[in-house]
Amino acid sequence: xxxRGEPPTERTRVRRLPERGAYDxxxxxxxxxxxxxxxxxxxxxxxxxxxxxTIHARVGDTLYVHGSAASSTLRALRDGREVCLTATILDGxxxxxxxxxxxxxxxxxxxxxxxxxxxDRDEQLLxxxxxxxxxxxxxxxxARPPTDRELAQTLILALAxxxxxxxxxxxxxxxxxxDLDLPVWAGVIPxxxxxxxxxxxxxLPPGLAPPRFSRPV
Amino acid sequence: xxxRGEPPTERTRVRRLPERGAYDxxxxxxxxxxxxxxxxxxxxxxxxxxxxxTIHARVGDTLYVHGSAASSTLRALRDGREVCLTATILDGxxxxxxxxxxxxxxxxxxxxxxxxxxxDRDEQLLxxxxxxxxxxxxxxxxARPPTDRELAQTLILALAxxxxxxxxxxxxxxxxxxDLDLPVWAGVIPxxxxxxxxxxxxxLPPGLAPPRFSRPV
Numbered sequence: 001x002x003x004r005g006e007p008p009t010e011r012t013r014v015r016r017l018p019e020r021g022a023y024d025x026x027x028x029x030x031x032x033x034x035x036x037x038x039x040x041x042x043x044x045x046x047x048x049x050x051x052x053x054t055i056h057a058r059v060g061d062t063l064y065v066h067g068s069a070a071s072s073t074l075r076a077l078r079d080g081r082e083v084c085l086t087a088t089i090l091d092g093x094x095x096x097x098x099x100x101x102x103x104x105x106x107x108x109x110x111x112x113x114x115x116x117x118x119x120d121r122d123e124q125l126l127x128x129x130x131x132x133x134x135x136x137x138x139x140x141x142x143a144r145p146p147t148d149r150e151l152a153q154t155l156i157l158a159l160a161x162x163x164x165x166x167x168x169x170x171x172x173x174x175x176x177x178x179d180l181d182l183p184v185w186a187g188v189i190p191x192x193x194x195x196x197x198x199x200x201x202x203x204l205p206p207g208l209a210p211p212r213f214s215r216p217v
Numbered sequence: 218x219x220x221r222g223e224p225p226t227e228r229t230r231v232r233r234l235p236e237r238g239a240y241d242x243x244x245x246x247x248x249x250x251x252x253x254x255x256x257x258x259x260x261x262x263x264x265x266x267x268x269x270x271t272i273h274a275r276v277g278d279t280l281y282v283h284g285s286a287a288s289s290t291l292r293a294l295r296d297g298r299e300v301c302l303t304a305t306i307l308d309g310x311x312x313x314x315x316x317x318x319x320x321x322x323x324x325x326x327x328x329x330x331x332x333x334x335x336x337d338r339d340e341q342l343l344x345x346x347x348x349x350x351x352x353x354x355x356x357x358x359x360a361r362p363p364t365d366r367e368l369a370q371t372l373i374l375a376l377a378x379x380x381x382x383x384x385x386x387x388x389x390x391x392x393x394x395x396d397l398d399l400p401v402w403a404g405v406i407p408x409x410x411x412x413x414x415x416x417x418x419x420x421l422p423p424g425l426a427p428p429r430f431s432r433p434v
Contacts, residue, residue, distance in 0.1 A: 037321070051257075100345075210404065
């Protein structure tokens with residue numbers, strides 16, 4: 001795959017295998033939209049790295065993440081310190097004849113930036129709805145929106161998608177010529193995430209149909 | 218779920234929803250073994266956070282990760298700086314009647330520590346084999362092990378599992394009593410990763426059967 005677009009900064013450039021890098025927004029946005037969760041990293045007040053899994057949602061050029069306002073975890077980010085948000089979709093196991101050339105097929109995105117606290121009520125509602133829709137399209141219409149009291153208990157952060165890159169591996173393994181005659185199967189085992197039978201809440205009254213999980217994950 | 222075990226350090230304590238925390242090694246190990254990849258975070262020389270997806274493998278009390286020795290990414294970690302390794306398994310979408318109580322069922326592990334470079338050849342071979350087996354049990358027996366030249370091109374890091382915690386959410390959504398009569402479906406949509414039909418390499422001779430992807434993911 002040819003590299004698409006140009007890296008916005010040196011630290012977002014995919015250097016070792018540059019053919020895996022992509023910097024165009026359609027590619028980046030598609031990965032961010034498909035990945036159900038991301039991993040968010042930052043440097044704590046003590047100077048140590050911290051990485052947490054969290055749900056995100058994209059609205060145009062902005063990524064939203066949210067958490068409890070009472071949680072010390074996300075509160076550390078209220079001061080606008082830098083984060084690295086990484087979202088990864090696994091597409092397959094790449095089984096080469098050698099362990100050295102074995103790999104994974106994947107699509108990942110890395111976004112650097114300094115999140116801002118979302119304080120505006122309309123933007124808070126927009127972000128809450130986007131997060132519901134990110135997980136399950138249409139859910140933002142169905143679920144009850146947050147009350148003012150709930151919004152006060154929620155910390156929502158917005159991260160601009162201005163310094164981002166994608167890294168993608170596709171295709172079969174690339175074995176050494178000398179290994180081609182080894183009696184070892186080589187190829188790709190594709191992976192995907194599927195939904196099982198919906199499990200209704202014990203307190204759900206009869207007569208309500210479950211939503212369909214139709215996301216392409 | 219009652220909290221299991223005691224957090225090894227304050228920063229591994231699950232504070233806000235303590236019932237989600239688990240600190241016993243069987244729980245931690247099972248999550249690390251099942252998660253196909255992890256996200257590894259550290260602080261760069263410039264003081265910014267960096268988070269990358271990578272394959273890991275556990276052997277007893279040690280986690281191994283590997284990468285190209287030519288890659289500037291992993292080379293930053295040769296100096297023994299601190300990392301935060303987070304592995305997450307998504308188990309389901311938790312659809313509450315309200316966006317506020319909507320969530321995910323998941324199992325995640327966070328490991329802090331300072332990785333050491335694996336320089337011993339036997340341990341390098343052990344780690345390479347463990348990584349092959351982590352992705353697909355038995356693959357370490359089938360695939361050709363690395364040559365000395367390949368080992369020289371590979372950087373393998375070992376991280377002791379001494380400061381770790383798990384965080385787990387299970388079960389249905391916990392809706393507010395006032396929301397129970399809303400005409401909105403509530404419950405869990407379980408998620409799992411499944412393998413598709415193996416795709417043989419174009420250069421694979423006939424007669425070799427594909428391995429079965431039997432991991433419980």
